[in-house]
Amino acid sequence: MEYTLMHKNLPVAQIEIDEETGSISKIIEIFREEHLPVGTVYTDSNPWSAYPSLRAASCLSSGHTMHHETKAQRMALNHWWTGRSIPASRSGIREALDELGVYDTTLLLTHCMGLSLSDHYWIRPANSDVKWEDVNFFTNDFSDDVGDVLFGAPKKQIGFDYSSPDNTSDGNLKKRWKIIGGKRCLLKDGIKPYRQQPFNELIATKIMERLGIAHVPYTVIWEDGKPYSVCEDFVTTDTELVSAWRMTQLRPKANHENTYLHFVNICKESGVPDVTAALDRMLVLDYLIANEDRHLNNFGLLRSVDTLEWIGFAPIFDSGTSLGHNTATAQLGSYDAVCKPFKKTHGEQLKLVSDYSWIDFAKLDGIEDEIRELLSDERAQELIDEERKNAIITGITNRIHQLHGIAMTHTPRPDFSSQENDVEEDVAEDYGMKFE
Numbered sequence: 495m496e497y498t499l500m501h502k503n504l505p506v507a508q509i510e511i512d513e514e515t516g517s518i519s520k521i522i523e524i525f526r527e528e529h530l531p532v533g534t535v536y537t538d539s540n541p542w543s544a545y546p547s548l549r550a551a552s553c554l555s556s557g558h559t560m561h562h563e564t565k566a567q568r569m570a571l572n573h574w575w576t577g578r579s580i581p582a583s584r585s586g587i588r589e590a591l592d593e594l595g596v597y598d599t600t601l602l603l604t605h606c607m608g609l610s611l612s613d614h615y616w617i618r619p620a621n622s623d624v625k626w627e628d629v630n631f632f633t634n635d636f637s638d639d640v641g642d643v644l645f646g647a648p649k650k651q652i653g654f655d656y657s658s659p660d661n662t663s664d665g666n667l668k669k670r671w672k673i674i675g676g677k678r679c680l681l682k683d684g685i686k687p688y689r690q691q692p693f694n695e696l697i698a699t700k701i702m703e704r705l706g707i708a709h710v711p712y713t714v715i716w717e718d719g720k721p722y723s724v725c726e727d728f729v730t731t732d733t734e735l736v737s738a739w740r741m742t743q744l745r746p747k748a749n750h751e752n753t754y755l756h757f758v759n760i761c762k763e764s765g766v767p768d769v770t771a772a773l774d775r776m777l778v779l780d781y782l783i784a785n786e787d788r789h790l791n792n793f794g795l796l797r798s799v800d801t802l803e804w805i806g807f808a809p810i811f812d813s814g815t816s817l818g819h820n821t822a823t824a825q826l827g828s829y830d831a832v833c834k835p836f837k838k839t840h841g842e843q844l845k846l847v848s849d850y851s852w853i854d855f856a857k858l859d860g861i862e863d864e865i866r867e868l869l870s871d872e873r874a875q876e877l878i879d880e881e882r883k884n885a886i887i888t889g890i891t892n893r894i895h896q897l898h899g900i901a902m903t904h905t906p907r908p909d910f911s912s913q914e915n916d917v918e919e920d921v922a923e924d925y926g927m928k929f930e
């Protein structure tokens with residue numbers, strides 16, 4: 495079926511979507527190349543041009559000769575489009591799809607016109623003149639039906655309404671958008687047995703509050719005896735989130751660049767302000783909380799939707815897969831935390847920080863008591879007992895001391911050209927069935 499890919503009210507491209515797979519089968523015409531999603535514009539030097547199946551100057555498709563460029567452009571756009579669907583690795587998604595009677599999450603995209611609460615792209619059926627104002631989820635209500643099923647409810651038999659930003663939400667944790675007190679909020683589950691992620695989001699929030707790091711504030715709510723983290727949508731009707739991963743799709747990494755420099759240089763080339771200072775803050779936070787899942791879709795940039803001007807680094811979100819969330823309590827003092835997105839160890843990654851002078855360590859005084867208080871809820875204690883709570887707090891205290899020592903004695907001299915211990919592949923933590 496034919497659609498117009500829209501950016502708010504601006505037609506960007508005319509496309510065809512295959513009803514059977516939900517993917518883009520054809521790009522009919524591109525109207526506004528500069529408004530295509532970041533990293534999907536085909537150029538001779540973008541990663542799509544090096545795609546193995548596209549190396550030949552031209553290739554055959556459905557009996558017609560299709561030019562390398564045309565196919566690469568479609569692949570790039572299709573990769574973005576299908577990546578907009580709920581990942582197959584989302585906790586509980588198989589059961590939810592069975593309940594909905596849909597075999598692939600990509601098929602849910604057309605049910606909500608591809609609308610999201612993180613950006614302003616959507617697809618308008620050809621010959622429709624519906625306006626952004628009438629359909630977007632930022633200012634229009636949306637249905638709870640898909641979110642209910644994602645959270646384990648049976649599918650409503652009558653009047654099921656698919657219009658929901660849950661069809662386009664990323665990430666592996668069970669989650670849903672909900673309008674609470676007029677605000678669009680993202681509710682996220684934790685993983686058994688400790689269900690620690692929601693509390694970790696809260697602890698990260700408190701650390702960032704104290705250190706003055708721009709962040710998305712999280713709180714914890716309880717529903718049916720389970721804790722969920724809640725945060726408000728930080729994207730507005732004028733701004734949108736572009737993930738770091740999308741930025742890295744603008745061009746391949748040069749031989750002299752490590753993973754860090756690749757991202758920073760692309761930001762500089764694109765005119766994004768103050769990226770190094772913001773990265774310093776993110777890397778310091780991730781060191782303190784031993785974050786294990788800061789992959790390239792777990793941070794990003796904000797831009798103006800209308801002018802496409804870069805605003806800067808997005809506030810820090812998704813810091814929950816940290817503090818040894820699924821490590822047995824007895825091992826919390828000695829486990830090796832996985833590190834992303836730039837280096838394989840937190841010690842190595844910290845060496846990428848350019849400046850420590852902004853850290854006011856006095857602001858972290860008393861953080862232990864604050865965390866103890868946050869975890870003192872009776873229901874929280876059933877999940878995170880006294881021994882675990884102490885181990886989490888000791889871990890944070892030790893890392894604060896280590897960081898303080900480094901900041902006092904070391905002048906930062908990051909070696910941006912070293913590719914030693916670089917993270918080669920950007921992969922999100924897959925919680926799999928074992929923790930569900």
Ligand SMILES: Nc1ncnc2c1ncn2[C@@H]1O[C@H](COP(=O)(O)OP(=O)(O)OP(=O)(O)O)[C@@H](O)[C@H]1O
Binds near residue numbers: 668814
């Ligand atoms: N407050 C928010 N406002 C707008 N978009 C958001 C917000 N929080 C998250 N998102 C978007 O939703 C995606 C999924 O959210 P999040 O990263 O918190 O989920 P997750 O399941 O913890 O992810 P992961 O698979 O990395 O563990 C993010 O990558 C981001 O694109």
Ligand SMILES: [Mg+2]
Binds near residue numbers: 664
């Ligand atoms: Mg995430």
